[in-house]
Amino acid sequence: MTTFTAQIQTHIPGFPRVGEARELKFALERHWRGDIGEAALEETGATLRARHWARQRDAGLDLVTVGDFAFYDQVANHIQLLGCEPARFGFHAGQSQLARYFAMARGVAGHGHAHEHGGACCGHHDSHALEMTKWFDTNYHYLVPEFSPETEFSLACERLFAEVAEAQALGHAVKAVLIGPLTFLWLGKERAAGFDRLSLLDKLLPVYGAVLDRLKALGVGWVQMDEPILGLDLPPAWRGAFETGYWQLNQVGVPLLLATYFSPLEENVSLACRLPVAGLHVDGVRAAHELTSVTDWLPAHKVLSVGIVDGRNIWRTDLDAALAQLLPIFAKRDGKLWLSTSCSLLHVPFSLAGEHALDPEVKSWLAFAAEKLDELALLKAALATFAAQAAPAPTALSRHSGPSDGTGLADGAGLSRVTGLPKGSGLSDGTALPGGSGLPGRTAEPDAARLEAALAASRAACASRRASPRVNNPAVAARIAALAPDADRRASPFPARQAAQRARSKLPAYPTTTIGSFPQTASIRSARAAHKRGELPAESYEASMRAEIAFAVGRQEELGLDVLVHGEAERNDMVEYFGEQLDGFAFTRLGWVQSYGSRCVKPPVIYGDVSRPRAMTVDWTVYAQSLTTRPMKGMLTGPVTILQWSFVRDDQPRAQTALQIALAIRDEVADLERAGIGIIQIDEPAVREGLPPRRGRWHEYLDWATRAFRVAAGAAADGTQIHTHMCYAEFNDILPQIAAMDADVITIETSRSAMELLAGFGAFRYPNEIGPGVYDIHSPRVPDTAEMVDLLRKASAVIPAGQLWVNPDCGLKTRGWPETESALRNMVAAARQLRAA
Numbered sequence: 001m002t003t004f005t006a007q008i009q010t011h012i013p014g015f016p017r018v019g020e021a022r023e024l025k026f027a028l029e030r031h032w033r034g035d036i037g038e039a040a041l042e043e044t045g046a047t048l049r050a051r052h053w054a055r056q057r058d059a060g061l062d063l064v065t066v067g068d069f070a071f072y073d074q075v076a077n078h079i080q081l082l083g084c085e086p087a088r089f090g091f092h093a094g095q096s097q098l099a100r101y102f103a104m105a106r107g108v109a110g111h112g113h114a115h116e117h118g119g120a121c122c123g124h125h126d127s128h129a130l131e132m133t134k135w136f137d138t139n140y141h142y143l144v145p146e147f148s149p150e151t152e153f154s155l156a157c158e159r160l161f162a163e164v165a166e167a168q169a170l171g172h173a174v175k176a177v178l179i180g181p182l183t184f185l186w187l188g189k190e191r192a193a194g195f196d197r198l199s200l201l202d203k204l205l206p207v208y209g210a211v212l213d214r215l216k217a218l219g220v221g222w223v224q225m226d227e228p229i230l231g232l233d234l235p236p237a238w239r240g241a242f243e244t245g246y247w248q249l250n251q252v253g254v255p256l257l258l259a260t261y262f263s264p265l266e267e268n269v270s271l272a273c274r275l276p277v278a279g280l281h282v283d284g285v286r287a288a289h290e291l292t293s294v295t296d297w298l299p300a301h302k303v304l305s306v307g308i309v310d311g312r313n314i315w316r317t318d319l320d321a322a323l324a325q326l327l328p329i330f331a332k333r334d335g336k337l338w339l340s341t342s343c344s345l346l347h348v349p350f351s352l353a354g355e356h357a358l359d360p361e362v363k364s365w366l367a368f369a370a371e372k373l374d375e376l377a378l379l380k381a382a383l384a385t386f387a388a389q390a391a392p393a394p395t396a397l398s399r400h401s402g403p404s405d406g407t408g409l410a411d412g413a414g415l416s417r418v419t420g421l422p423k424g425s426g427l428s429d430g431t432a433l434p435g436g437s438g439l440p441g442r443t444a445e446p447d448a449a450r451l452e453a454a455l456a457a458s459r460a461a462c463a464s465r466r467a468s469p470r471v472n473n474p475a476v477a478a479r480i481a482a483l484a485p486d487a488d489r490r491a492s493p494f495p496a497r498q499a500a501q502r503a504r505s506k507l508p509a510y511p512t513t514t515i516g517s518f519p520q521t522a523s524i525r526s527a528r529a530a531h532k533r534g535e536l537p538a539e540s541y542e543a544s545m546r547a548e549i550a551f552a553v554g555r556q557e558e559l560g561l562d563v564l565v566h567g568e569a570e571r572n573d574m575v576e577y578f579g580e581q582l583d584g585f586a587f588t589r590l591g592w593v594q595s596y597g598s599r600c601v602k603p604p605v606i607y608g609d610v611s612r613p614r615a616m617t618v619d620w621t622v623y624a625q626s627l628t629t630r631p632m633k634g635m636l637t638g639p640v641t642i643l644q645w646s647f648v649r650d651d652q653p654r655a656q657t658a659l660q661i662a663l664a665i666r667d668e669v670a671d672l673e674r675a676g677i678g679i680i681q682i683d684e685p686a687v688r689e690g691l692p693p694r695r696g697r698w699h700e701y702l703d704w705a706t707r708a709f710r711v712a713a714g715a716a717a718d719g720t721q722i723h724t725h726m727c728y729a730e731f732n733d734i735l736p737q738i739a740a741m742d743a744d745v746i747t748i749e750t751s752r753s754a755m756e757l758l759a760g761f762g763a764f765r766y767p768n769e770i771g772p773g774v775y776d777i778h779s780p781r782v783p784d785t786a787e788m789v790d791l792l793r794k795a796s797a798v799i800p801a802g803q804l805w806v807n808p809d810c811g812l813k814t815r816g817w818p819e820t821e822s823a824l825r826n827m828v829a830a831a832r833q834l835r836a837a
């Protein structure tokens with residue numbers, strides 16, 4: 001019987017590296033400030049790694065993962081490992097490898113600034129640091145490798161091997177992880193025209209071979225090769241390269257686990273299954289429907305690792321459902337199966353342990369990284385128990401498990417049937433639970449009883465979540481059911497609205513405005529923080545925010561801007577601010593997730609039907625409008641962005657959640673309008689990043705995403721001008737859908753591409769008004785008037801002047817007042833010059 005147990009192994013593709021209390025972040029920042037040296041930073045790294053491996057072992061995982069740690073980014077680690085650091089950082093002799101690493105990541109002093117802002121629209125802007133971009137469809141940003149025909153590779157860094165030795169010295173069974181060569185090349189960018197980076201593969205493979213040789217010599221049991229690009233639409237040459245590439249790497253003789261995640265394999269299923277590797281990891285959450293075909297296609301001698309626990313979201317796993325999915329696979333694989341999370345746990349917070357303020361019921365529905373390790377141990381124990389009872393013939397398992405979709409076991413009682421354990425009994429063959437599996441009460445009770453209790457707790461949590469009135473709000477459901485089919489359409493087409501809006505606000509040509517936020521000064525941040533801590537009473541807090549708003553309005557009037565904003569002083573974050581006021585959202589205390597480098601974000605958790613108990617922005621906006629006779633632009637965050645920057649429910653489609661948020665925003669639009677606000681901006685910077693990895697799915701996503709925006713805006717009267725703002729630098733392939741959002745005005749980021757971006761809008765004959773950003777807010781540099789005039793001339797060559805607005809690229813919250821004022825003064829002067837021309 002134990003033969004089955006021995007063949008179920010648990011591991012994870014990766015673990016969060018920043019630390020339970022964000023130790024890495026703080027150590028990095030101290031190091032960058034010069035407060036601690038490299039040795040102290042290295043020590044923090046080693047401590048964290050040791051702790052995180054111990055977590056994995058103590059939870060009962062069979063292998064610990066080594067190579068997922070990085071001081072900044074795992075791709076940057078590979079750039080050093082593979083010896084392809086671009087030479088342009090002015091590396092000099094005597095400079096440490098770590099100093100070179102940070103130079104690549106953060107730029108070189110005297111060459112502009114480091115990545116100081118990050119977040120979705122900011123961050124990858126230093127022309128000298130490596131560019132940053134999103135890691136597939138996550139909110140994690142990686143440093144983009146640069147490739148040219150001159151790029152050479154060599155085994156240039158010992159760090160990975162040292163970490164393996166470190167883990168081995170601690171007594172761990174090691175699985176090393178590498179980004180596979182094809183994904184590494186794919187993620188890079190070509191720095192020479194007409195050059196194809198795939199042509200570097202022949203030079204790259206021998207270096208990967210050398211890395212594998214070293215890992216083999218160290219006695220590493222497995223090497224996980226991450227190739228998530230197998231879930232993308234790959235050109236034939238890239239697909240073909242997998243065959244030759246892995247044939248070569250397999251020669252080294254160290255067992256390779258090819259890891260895919262984030263997206264179904266689709267046409268690459270058979271390719272992934274036949275590559276000459278020892279095992280295949282698949283995403284059992286996003287590609288659950290492919291599990292059967294992968295199980296059938298993958299040759300019997302290979303290991304199948306099923307990522308059954310969601311690595312991208314924070315919900316507790318429904319273990320009954322997971323086991324129902326696993327059992328038929330387990331049977332077909334002859335009891336040989338690896339269990340894992342769908343992808344690296346880098347994308348979820350560390351642990352629930354510190355979440356004392358979280359509502360206990362909501363908390364019982366969640367599992368962060370540490371809890372997900374326990375879930376794997378639990379699944380393994382349950383599966384092993386079942387195997388022990390159903391043995392010897394694995395075919396008996398298939399009979400037990402019913403149809404291959406496992407429906408026979410998907411009900412709540414399924415798991416009791418699976419474990420079949422009488423209360424308090426020992427496992428029938430005495431199979432022990434994995435050492436220290438983290439199951440509750442592990443010292444007092446017998447193993448089987450502990451397993452039973454842990455499963456029951458998990459089942460109860462899932463049942464409570466399904467039935468909870470906090471999750472299900474009948475009023476929200478009724479409203480959606482009753483939503484008119486044309487709720488996503490404004491009353492009149494754009495030309496009629498444009499006429500009504502012009503009659504109302506009588507703006508000059510080339511109207512000037514800003515994107516919403518003004519500098520978040522230290523005094524604003526400390527007042528907000530003190531208020532949050534309960535140290536600043538509401539009246540004093542509100543008075544100080546009003547003073548900030550009055551200041552910002554005064555500055556804008558003095559600068560001569562045409563459409564003013566209140567400045568967003570009261571907002572810490574454009575999603576959190578709204579989430580905190582909406583029903584259906586929860587906030588964690590320590591739910592940090594790495595965004596890039598030392599920067600972490602704390603996404604809200606959308607757990608239930610979303611609704612808006614009361615107006616969220618009206619008071620501030622009305623106050624701001626009371627200070628000026630110029631139009632005050634209301635400022636809201638759009639449904640797609642709120643969705644995209646939160647942890648989202650997995651018990652209903654994302655589209656449904658987006659629509660619920662849209663209705664809340666729609667009510668806010670109506671309230672602002674009723675309060676006399678005639679211009680309302682609904683920010684949607686995250687529309688582009690929500691695109692699914694596969695193009696074939698774009699259409700469906702864009703349909704519901706743009707509809708959600710239109711529902712949010714749809715109730716506005718013709719004379720109310722709806723703006724939207726997006727700061728992503730690429731629109732050309734989704735222009736029809738951007739146009740279909742039908743905002744009266746869209747402001748976009750264009751200054752750094754010297755208005756090139758606008759060409760697409762021009763060629764497409766984008767029908768509504770556009771504000772192409774005329775200056776880069778990511779840099780403290782103040783552009784002069786001539787420069788902005790030049791950009792506006794370029795813009796008016798492609799977009800009719802009557803459609804153009806004048807504004808910066810994005811919000812100004814990360815800037816200081818002096819540079820903001822100088823830049824805006826020049827911007828207003830530029831608009832005046834164009835009007836005069």
Ligand code: GLN
Pocket residue numbers: 120121515516517568574635683685725726727810811812813
């Ligand atoms: N209104 C927001 C601001 O100005 C927009 C931010 C963004 O686009 N990410 O800060």
Ligand code: ZN
Pocket residue numbers: 121515685725726727809810811
């Ligand atoms: Zn922006």
